[in-house]
Amino acid sequence: MNKYKDLQEAAYKANMQLPKLGLVWFTFGNASAADHDQAVFAIKPSGIPYAELTPNQMVIVDFDGKVVEGALRPSSDTKTHAVLYKHWEDIGGIVHTHSTYGTAWAQAQKDIPIMGTTHADHLTVDIPCSPPMPDIMIQGDYEYKTGFQILNEFEKRGYSHLEVEMILIGNHAPFTWGETVEKAVYNSAVLEQCAHMAYLALQINPEAPRLKEALIKKHYDRKHGSDAYYGQE
Amino acid sequence: MNKYKDLQEAAYKANMQLPKLGLVWFTFGNASAADHDQAVFAIKPSGIPYAELTPNQMVIVDFDGKVVEGALRPSSDTKTHAVLYKHWEDIGGIVHTHSTYGTAWAQAQKDIPIMGTTHADHLTVDIPCSPPMPDIMIQGDYEYKTGFQILNEFEKRGYSHLEVEMILIGNHAPFTWGETVEKAVYNSAVLEQCAHMAYLALQINPEAPRLKEALIKKHYDRKHGSDAYYGQE
């Protein structure tokens, strides 16, 4: 009896969704699913093509990034996931992709501005882009520090990770998270679509303003507020 | 015997077309089909993924937005549909999407200019983009007011909803309609394709002029005029 079986299955399914949604090519991405009671998460092994993945290859890692179970080396981004799970006890999944439009904004070192209601349906602020990491953080324990780059950016901006479930690492690419790994995958797709449409809107009209506050509040609240009426109860 | 079965089937098929045509991701869109004799329409339930939809989940709603039959909560945009059906007795279907290029023009707060014959085959004017709604309309009964935002824009411009079967809501996204819900779906695809090609044409040549009147008239009339010769009789 494998006590991590459900976790591995959830992580496996989420990873397999990424190429299907057009968010990942080859091995450029990874998803993990966490169990805070057992204080572990299941993550994609490093460098294995999606076509060859199986659920039981998902590596079980603790919140300090140490492998607990699994024959394969975990994703090279494992420590970033570990840091986030350790500090954010209420997230159950994390996804990292190099999706085309999201990564382009990260390379441009720009926040993705909130230009429309699609964006406001999911968050009320621009999708934050952290600065590229300082050299000292890069040369040290890079992936571990990437986790802190995310935590620091949220601290600096005063954002809640429950309200803003996504970030761009400057010059690198997106990370997203959520209550479950399925939600984290969904957030990666939302980020990519918002990134695409904000890009186009500003090409069409470089002077186009950000969405006004009344619309931001309305769209966010109808999905997330105390009187939300989107979806089923 | 379900007297709404045909209506539900039509609404279901139209909703299922939207992701296939690349116009909708996840739950970002909805289609409805109306029966003016029974004074009701069938619409997608809110927040249900397309992969899980079934025809009998389509919610039956009257033209004041009240649910007549159905176990699920209808689309959050239901009241917008209701307003349009109540005021426009000759439309049988409405579609709302957040399709990429159409939404980008809405975010840019620009009409989609009539740049070529593909556009003129379907309408003789720019695809209108309403201004974003006033705060007072947003904070009130938002989706109900969105219907009036559309009606008011058509009134202001002196457009007929039988000749112009589409609009962008500024900062939001497209709505389209038609004699049938199939036609409304088709119009959503036409809008997206015109939005894409107008975007590209103006990137290639920012000085490119709108289509001239003689071509607008010719292309529209050969499909829609009294002597139309496009299609079969």
Next chain:
Amino acid sequence: MNKYKDLQEAAYKANMQLPKLGLVWFTFGNASAADHDQAVFAIKPSGIPYAELTPNQMVIVDFDGKVVEGALRPSSDTKTHAVLYKHWEDIGGIVHTHSTYGTAWAQAQKDIPIMGTTHADHLTVDIPCSPPMPDIMIQGDYEYKTGFQILNEFEKRGYSHLEVEMILIGNHAPFTWGETVEKAVYNSAVLEQCAHMAYLALQINPEAPRLKEALIKKHYDRKHGSDAYYGQE
């Protein structure tokens, strides 16, 4: 025994290729195949969705645009095809699409510049874009005159229709042709790809020069010259 069966089959297959190659949506395009001995061509019926087409629906038309056989009304662009077949005895197929990038260049009223060897593998000059037609030609027998718009443009530029097998009609869309209808379909795809890459190249570098003469000549000649060595003998 149907003496037009092969012709209908060729036209049918070519029409069915167009949506598969991403060059046509809904009914926005048509292909025809000609038999100069019988002095007729087979063309798609007007306004019939591709999914419902059958080979024997292809309408047989003579080179004056008169229907010779077929229960359905032929494509609204039939007379344009007829004019070209009547004047160019050595072409066996014609294709008309509203493909995205080709149509965008037509809407921009710009020739597609020869920017690379992909283009030079197929023709040695910019893909010509005719001016929009004069109002007098539009208001008259429009589709018939469209054929002459093409002939006149080739005359004016001194181009051979055997060397340049494609044109954009300003504000409208591409027409292509070839020895066979299969070749005409191929040319529509080549035009679209060249249109896409020229667009991108000029977005990346607005000062990028046209391809130089030595490369134009080399690439064209290795496929089309008397000493061509591309393909099998």
Next chain:
Amino acid sequence: MNKYKDLQEAAYKANMQLPKLGLVWFTFGNASAADHDQAVFAIKPSGIPYAELTPNQMVIVDFDGKVVEGALRPSSDTKTHAVLYKHWEDIGGIVHTHSTYGTAWAQAQKDIPIMGTTHADHLTVDIPCSPPMPDIMIQGDYEYKTGFQILNEFEKRGYSHLEVEMILIGNHAPFTWGETVEKAVYNSAVLEQCAHMAYLALQINPEAPRLKEALIKKHYDRKHGSDAYYGQE
């Protein structure tokens, strides 16, 4: 017993990957696989559509470009492959495509700048774009000289072909290579993705800087350095 069977199979599989990855349309590309012990390579025959290819059609050619075995004429780019295999004894595969974004950068005559970590995961410098070839090289033995254009560019820049496994030929298109032909195909896809994202990043922010050295070094080393920890051991 065919002593080239494995080589033909490898070249065949690689060629068939190219249209699947969206890197090649029709016959615009070719892949070859080399065996340095036998001093030959297997390459796609010229002008044969991918849908009709079979493994035993792959033509066996020596490193001077002479056909050793095979009924069909080899790819018109065969001599370029031969020159590279002759000079670079440690590469086992070469791929040439006219992929959309890579070719657009070649037409723009610009190196693809290293804008993010996706790029740095694979190489530490901009993807080089050679100038268009001098007329004298074009008019002579063109494909043979194209090989030297690549060798000269690497010489001039002081690049190692083991560290930089890709190049754009100015006004033409990409060539990539690798230890195996599978790796060369992978490199063609990486080039296309980096080309796409660098294009977008500079459209979003024309002032966006190249990736800084610390990040270049970190990402390259974690995949390729002596202490690499990406992938499985």
